[in-house]
Amino acid sequence: MAEDAGLACRVDDGERLRAQLEAANRRLAEAYSLASLGRLVTGIVHEMNTPLASILSNNAVMQHGLETLRKLLAEPGEGERARALEILEQLRSLAAVDKTACERISALIPGLKAFARVEEAAVQKADLNAILKSTLALVRCECRARVSFELDLAELPEVECYPQSLYQVFLNLLVNAEQAIEGQGAVKVSTRLEGDRVRASVADTGRGIRPEDRANIFRPGFTTKPVGVGSGLGLSICRQIVVDRHGGRIDFESEPGLGTTFHVWLPLRQANPDGSAARSNSQES
Amino acid sequence: MSVNSMPAVLIVDDEEMVVTSIRAFLKLETDFAVHGFTDPEQAAKFIESNQVDVAVADYIMPKMNGIQFLGRAKQVQPEATRVLLTGYADKQSAIQAINELALFQYLEKPWDNAALLLVIQNGIERAQLIRTLRDKISELDLAHSNLKDVQSRLLRAFM
Numbered sequence: 397m398a399e400d401a402g403l404a405c406r407v408d409d410g411e412r413l414r415a416q417l418e419a420a421n422r423r424l425a426e427a428y429s430l431a432s433l434g435r436l437v438t439g440i441v442h443e444m445n446t447p448l449a450s451i452l453s454n455n456a457v458m459q460h461g462l463e464t465l466r467k468l469l470a471e472p473g474e475g476e477r478a479r480a481l482e483i484l485e486q487l488r489s490l491a492a493v494d495k496t497a498c499e500r501i502s503a504l505i506p507g508l509k510a511f512a513r514v515e516e517a518a519v520q521k522a523d524l525n526a527i528l529k530s531t532l533a534l535v536r537c538e539c540r541a542r543v544s545f546e547l548d549l550a551e552l553p554e555v556e557c558y559p560q561s562l563y564q565v566f567l568n569l570l571v572n573a574e575q576a577i578e579g580q581g582a583v584k585v586s587t588r589l590e591g592d593r594v595r596a597s598v599a600d601t602g603r604g605i606r607p608e609d610r611a612n613i614f615r616p617g618f619t620t621k622p623v624g625v626g627s628g629l630g631l632s633i634c635r636q637i638v639v640d641r642h643g644g645r646i647d648f649e650s651e652p653g654l655g656t657t658f659h660v661w662l663p664l665r666q667a668n669p670d671g672s673a674a675r676s677n678s679q680e681s
Numbered sequence: 682m683s684v685n686s687m688p689a690v691l692i693v694d695d696e697e698m699v700v701t702s703i704r705a706f707l708k709l710e711t712d713f714a715v716h717g718f719t720d721p722e723q724a725a726k727f728i729e730s731n732q733v734d735v736a737v738a739d740y741i742m743p744k745m746n747g748i749q750f751l752g753r754a755k756q757v758q759p760e761a762t763r764v765l766l767t768g769y770a771d772k773q774s775a776i777q778a779i780n781e782l783a784l785f786q787y788l789e790k791p792w793d794n795a796a797l798l799l800v801i802q803n804g805i806e807r808a809q810l811i812r813t814l815r816d817k818i819s820e821l822d823l824a825h826s827n828l829k830d831v832q833s834r835l836l837r838a839f840m
Contacts, residue, residue: 442741442768449768449791450702456794457706464709486705493698500698541695541743580743 439538447497576602740767762804
């Protein structure tokens, strides 16, 4: 009896410690998520600033243009009519610019909202392509002049997942891809449906991963980036989210000097929505 | 090099919306000839054969940044006024541009239309004054060499 009680106590302790470790890991991932968003802020501000600058300028021009139109319409001569039509054309072009500008700002909102939201506890159905597009909108702000991005997204069913944590996975992979490129380069993001799971791939034309580093890249604290750039947590958090949390798989192919492709496979359905099944799956992988 | 009868302003920004906004503003408010480009390499080709009074360039652009573009403009048309328009409040790039390019003005986005117009008007006036000065100097050089010629002929006549 006493032995049984002791065993139960140790099992309880183990459960408690595991819960604490998981909570600590989650807090670390959240802190990392905010920190990685913080690093993108300069680019995001610039991305919003440019369309905003156009909208502000256009608004002042439109008001003045409309006033000029009013005066021209009061004197309906041939010259006035021609000038009025010219102004109308200019105003039309400004309205089109304003629409594009608003769309550019709007594209940043879903990603920003996702990073600002508190971690969700329950599994939700989400559009993986939309998550990738919103994350890409944030990352490209920083490097659009240097890196071209290509999307090759297949039609996918909704995926049962923790969407906010997937934003973090793709943010880490896209930032890594962009940072691996010295000078000009390209990043291709693709998705495919493969039976009862989906695959998302991020391919860069960067420097590649050296063979001696490959075994370590998912290890917490391992980084080849300079101090202040890499914390060594990005890929370990990706692995934790994809494998431990979703029961998925993450892997990569790399050719030094040519580039790296990371693949993430996620099951369409979570066997046990509280994540415990995902954990048992991960032990097999 | 082709010369416009009206003042010519060149705008280069990889963001089409910025080029359209500034072009529409200048078209509605002024009589300037406005040449807008989203590709700095095309803009650099344009200034090789077309005279401009003011060149306004964005800072961060693919292929060629604003400082590199204005550097090319300085080589081809040193009298054209150079203005950098940037979304990055980056003091380092401002100092570099001012030192390397003899930059006339450094403007930040979002820009104020009235301030932009004033900078462009002053820039046009400056470019035209420099051109007039250059023409006067070459007239003076010509007159000076004519005078030297007359002087040497006079000397030969009397000696």
